[in-house]
Amino acid sequence: MLRNLLLFVLIQTVLGQSTVFAATVLRWCVSTDAEKAKCENFQNILKSTTIKNADINKVIPGFSCVVGFDTFECMKMIQDGNADMMALDTGQGYFAGRYHNMQPIVAEKYAATAGDDGMNYYSVAVVRRNSIYGSGAGTGTQLGNGLLGSNACFPGIGTAAGWLYPISVMLQNGDIKVTECNAVVKAVTDFFHNMCLPGALTSFYNPFGNNPTEICQLCKGTSGTKCSTKDPSAGYDGAFRCLQNGDGDVAFLRHDTLIHLTNNASSEFVLLCPNGGTRDIQDYKNCNYGSIPANTIMTSALQDVKTRAAYKQFLLQASEWFGVGKPYVSLFNMFSSDAWLGYGGQRNLLFTDTTQELVDVGDRDTYYKWVDAKFYDNVEKLNQCPLNYAKWCVISGGEKSKCENMMMAFGAKDLKPKLDCVLGKSADHCMQLIADGDADMMTLDSGDVYLAGEKYGLKPIAAEDYGNMEASFYVVAAAWKRNPTMTLFNLKDKRACMAGMGRGDGWIVPVSIFIETEQFVPQYCSIFENIGQLFIRTCIPGALDSEYNPNQYPISLCEGCAAGGYKKCQRNQIEQYYGATGAFRCLVENGGDVAFVRHLTVRDNTDARNHAIWARNRRSDDYELMCKDGTRKPIDEWRTCHLGKLPSNAVVTGKHKSEEDVNIYWQLLNYGQQFFSSDTEGDFHMFDSGTWYNDLMFTDDTVRLIRVPDSRNTFSSYLGRDFIVQAERLQKFTCVAVGSAPKTSLIPVYLITVISIIRIFV
Structure with missing residues (x-):
């Protein structure tokens, strides 16, 4: 969408410098009927004859009003270029700067008092003097301010004085207990009884749509506006009305809101101090939750420098004409809402009513420069989490790079605990690191889940879902359609592409099928030799690793792999043919005649669904599936033509992790996928x-992660008895004892030969 840009031109004249703006439109975003009425009145005043006669139109550009549903939609509209400007509370300004790329250009200045310059305000908690909270009867050391179970009125979630400062202090003091990270709203709900917390149902603060209903119980809006930032109980004046009407026991406000609305003379209300005492409303400097930098007017940081300068000049000049005691205040009172109270009673329209003038933010022109160290300290307190870090174990450079990107993405959303990345030498090494407490999580294929559980006691906590809500998939055998005579029963001297040694899809199920169809009959430790004799060449990444194949023989198990040098046949993404997608690539690039993959693999990597170079111009109808009955079928008939059904990959953690730790890990992943699926x-x-790698950290086919229920949170219950039987059966043919370190063959090769000879003569 084309954006109306305000052009800034500096013209030198013989009489001096004057600033002239092109007649383009500055779009101010409003979200309530009252704000819209005041904004449109301002727009009309700028066009009036009086203003034109004063020649002010040479300085003030065109001005219009655009409407967003609420404060948060206005931020999004400015980010997207559909609006240009809005005034924001300091806390919400932090949100706008961090998540919507907005920046302050001017700030509100309030009446200066002894000890301050009018560039800040205070966060206060207000109660009725004659209530148990105001009389002091409800205070106590155990309950902090004594507000446990009270009804609370908030101006809006994210507001500095009305949310960020008081709640962070109560968290720091231990009044409010945090048991779930990234869910401070729930923690606050557990502390208070009923509330009005406008904005708490927005997607950012309520990503799962399950915030408790108590957060909106005291709000007065209709079905369309209830609990939004346009609710009648929203804003500092709305929160005060919530208290004044008797709906709430406490309201969290700005100090000047209370003084302004009560004319500094009310004896009905008192301030509730952080230490539990009370003071008169005029004594806010000695009874507050913190001093907060003034509110700002913000625009998109994507605007060019000249445009931002033009906006700033307009606002500063408007303040000089329409501010307190200024020449044209009789035409339009910029910092008053009295004339528009009939539209719903809201105050602080466009600007805070206690503003005296607007001032330049100077070089503090980003949100993180405008707020101070105390503000950031409160943000950290608000986002506290019982765990500091969640360490994810990765097994390749590609995974490490993605993990670091995920760490930064989660950090940008303030998700807690902080994600950290630990590089292991292999999947088995990562399992050991998790068991030892040096790492916390990783995602494993079903075959590795078996090994992790049997050998290290790891347990699944989350499962990948591929679209069927069952957290499962089918293993299929894919082949070129041009080889119609090849079936599962005549694989002798063919070439095979298998996802990886020990994996469910790339080893356990395919090899079980070979045995079931009597392609060979394994004996003692002969399984690797059997595979080498069945296929003339294979790619089974990891097949020559000593931890899986102590004798590291025969080498034909890795001859079909694509990577060169030390990378060849490694059991991670450094080998191009690793994993189900890698096995299909092996087939595509004529590295094999059959690929044992997942039921979605062929479809997801053909017909332009995968943009990697190797997958380009690949047609899905060039391939077929080979069935267990010897027939072949199209690739989409996997429901009736598959080799077995397996549980999906699972995120695992150590058996020593408490239920609270597991819940925190799950919440981190769950919040993460809401933002980054x-x-x-x-x-x-x-x-x-x-396009360079496949299945880093998670399978690329994953649609969502699903919490593993308690009934399936052991490796055996997650995998099921049938899979366990298959895995155990193959283990005895590999001669590597699960639960112990890798070692040489339990029966040396030469003894196998001797035994075979003896059998001939017996």
Whole structure:
């Protein structure tokens, strides 16, 4: 959408410097009927004859009003270029700067008092003097301010004086207990009884749509506006009305809001101090939750320098004409809402009513420069979490790079605990690191889940779902359609592409099928030799690793792999043919005649669904599935033509992790996928690995992560008895004892030969 830009031109004249603006439109975003009425009145005044006769139109550009549903939509409209400007509370300004790329250009200045210059305000808690809270009867050391179970009125979530400062102090003091990270609203709900917390149902603060109903119980809006930032109980004046009407026991306000609305003379209300005492409303400097930098007027940081300078000059000049005691205040009172109270009774329209003038922010022109160290300290307190870090174990350079991107993406959303990345030498090494407490989580294929549980006691906490809400998939055998005579029963001397040694999809199920169809009959430790004799060449990443194949023989198990040098046949993404997608790539690039993959693999990597170079111009109808009955079927008939059904990959953690720790890990992943799943906007996606790698950290086919219920939170209950039987059966043929360190073959090769000879003569 084309944006109306305000052009800034500096003209030198013989009489001096004057600033002239092109007649383009500055779009101010409003979200209530009252704000819209005041804004449109301002727009009309700027066009009036009086203003024109005063020649003010040479300085003030065109001005218009655009409407957003609420404060948060206005931020989004400014970010998207559909509006230009709005005034924001300091706390909400931090949100706008961090998540909507907005920046302050001018600030409100209030009446100066002894000890301050009018560039700040205070956060206060207000109660009725004759209530148990105001009389002091409800205070006590155990309950801090004695507000446990009270009804609370908030001006809006994210506001500095009305949310950020008081709640962070109560968290720091231990009054409000945090048991779930990234869910401070729930913690506050557990402390108070009923509330009005406008904005708490927005997607950012309520990503799962499950914030308790108590947060909106005291709000007065209709079905369309209830609990939004346009609710009659929203804003500092709305929160005060909530208290004044008897709906709430406490209201969290700005100190000047209370003084302004009561004319500094009320004896009905008192301030409730952080230490539990009370003071008169005029004594706010000795009874507050913190001093806060003034509110600002913000615009998009994407605006060019000249445009931002023009906006700033307009606002400063408007303040000089329409501010307190200024020449044209009789035409339009910029810092008063009295004339528009009939539109719903809201105050602080466009600007805070206690503003005296607007001032330049100077070089503090970003949100993180405008707020102070105390503000950031309160933000950290508000986002506190019982765990500081969640350490994810990765097994390749590609995974480490993605993990670091995920760490930055989660950090940008303030998700807690902080994600950290630990590089392990292999999947087995990562399992050991998790068991030892040096790492916390990783995602494993079903075969590795078995190994992790049996050998290290790890347990699944979350499962990948591929769209069927069952957290499962089918293993299929894919082949070129041009080889119609090849079936599962005549694989002798063919070439095979398998996802990886020990994996459910790339080893346990395919090899079980070979045995079931009597392609060979394994004996003792002969399984690797059997595979080498069945296929003339294979790619089974990890097949020559000593921890899986102590004898590291035969080498034909890795001859079909694509990577060169030390990378060849490694059991991670450094080998191009690792994983189900890698196995299909092996087939595509003529590295094999059959690929054992997942039921979605062929479809997801053909017909332009995968933009990687190797997958370009690949047609899905060039491939077929080979069935267990010897027939072949199209790739989409996997429900009736598959080799077995397996549980999906799972995120695992150590058996020593408490239920609270597991809940925190799950919440981190769950919040993360709300922001960064594959169908969201942005540069980072949890379930995408780009064009160079496949299945980094998570399988690329993943649609969502699902919490593993308590009934399935052991490796055996998660995998099921049938899979366990298959895995155990293959283990005895590999001669590597699960639960112990890798070692040499339990029966040396030469003894196998001797035994075979003896059998001939017996």
